[in-house]
Amino acid sequence: MPEALRERELEYEKGSPIIEMVELTKNYGRHTVVDHLTLSINSGEIFGFLGPNGAGKTTTLLMLLGLSLPTSGTVKVLGLDPVKEPLKVKSKVGYMAENMGFYGDMSAKENLKYVAELNKLSDVESKISEVLEMVDLKEAADKPISAFSRGMRQRLGMAEVLIKDPQIVFLDEPTLGLDPAGINTMLNFIVRLPSERGLTVILCSHLLHLVNRVAHRVGILQKGRLLAQGSVKDLAEKTGLPDDLEAIYSHFFQGEGLEEKESVAIDKNLDEPKDKGDTASEEKAPLGRGESQREEENNKGPQGEKENESHH
Numbered sequence: 001m002p003e004a005l006r007e008r009e010l011e012y013e014k015g016s017p018i019i020e021m022v023e024l025t026k027n028y029g030r031h032t033v034v035d036h037l038t039l040s041i042n043s044g045e046i047f048g049f050l051g052p053n054g055a056g057k058t059t060t061l062l063m064l065l066g067l068s069l070p071t072s073g074t075v076k077v078l079g080l081d082p083v084k085e086p087l088k089v090k091s092k093v094g095y096m097a098e099n100m101g102f103y104g105d106m107s108a109k110e111n112l113k114y115v116a117e118l119n120k121l122s123d124v125e126s127k128i129s130e131v132l133e134m135v136d137l138k139e140a141a142d143k144p145i146s147a148f149s150r151g152m153r154q155r156l157g158m159a160e161v162l163i164k165d166p167q168i169v170f171l172d173e174p175t176l177g178l179d180p181a182g183i184n185t186m187l188n189f190i191v192r193l194p195s196e197r198g199l200t201v202i203l204c205s206h207l208l209h210l211v212n213r214v215a216h217r218v219g220i221l222q223k224g225r226l227l228a229q230g231s232v233k234d235l236a237e238k239t240g241l242p243d244d245l246e247a248i249y250s251h252f253f254q255g256e257g258l259e260e261k262e263s264v265a266i267d268k269n270l271d272e273p274k275d276k277g278d279t280a281s282e283e284k285a286p287l288g289r290g291e292s293q294r295e296e297e298n299n300k301g302p303q304g305e306k307e308n309e310s311h312h
Helices: 003-011 057-065 086-092 108-118 124-134 150-162 180-197 208-214 232-239 245-253 305-309
Strands: 017-028 031-042 046-050 072-077 093-096 168-172 200-205 217-222 225-230
Touching (some): 017 057, 017 200, 031 057, 031 200, 031 225, 046 057, 046 180, 046 208, 057 072, 057 086, 057 093, 057 168, 057 200, 086 093, 093 150, 108 124, 108 150, 124 150, 150 180, 180 200, 200 208, 208 245, 225 232, 232 245
Parallel strands (some): 046 200, 046 217, 093 168, 168 200
Antiparallel strands (some): 217 225
16 A cells, blocks of 8 residues: 555544535625535545536535635635635645546657656656556557547546546546446445545536446535535435435426435445445645636626636
């Protein structure tokens, strides 16, 4: 086990809160994108944010990264305040945007070297070799990105996130545009991150069946409000529905469950997230291109998150 991973486990025991949000709110003028969100995410779990476009998923991630300033409320990531210490947060967190940007005329290796140098990493060649092997792109290391398929680009995006050796990774629609084989490859990779790398994973998607395959817990968002959170099993018990995420999701959005202002918090099995391993004055932080494309997000008006989520 790498020394960094041993230190990480000592600092944050599996199941202990690693991200904490209290009444977190984001407004654009009179438009509320995230509405008094209170939620804890635990070390070593895969947490799935679910909701339609405009639900507040991506905006929440941006506030956790320090790329968007909250209107009110507090947030702690690894005990750090992203508003006051954004550089420290970004050095410990990786963000894979919906559409990662690469230089098409450069090779996979050259793109990763560029990101590593931006982040002032040491032992660059060794790290590049390690992450390319991890995402099964070592044989394509010297090929130009313009020759990569969509699935290869997504895996390279994951390599770009992991090269910083983060403690937390945020994945925004990581299976977008992939064929079934590519989806299986990506999900099988994601599910191994907690056990093999000691990572906490926050996954944003509107594809319920995919999140159901990998997430230990989910949070259902609608118009910036957290309608429900918990494991699928516990949410099913609470609602009296089958152990099926799509049925549970429909329950809240069809008005058969809680009223709009009500919230369910189900946290029975947080000590040990279920093992999914068998399932197929701070300066501006140096970031990868997928992250840096979000730096002007705070200047946008209240167009809604749908536009924000589709332009990375």
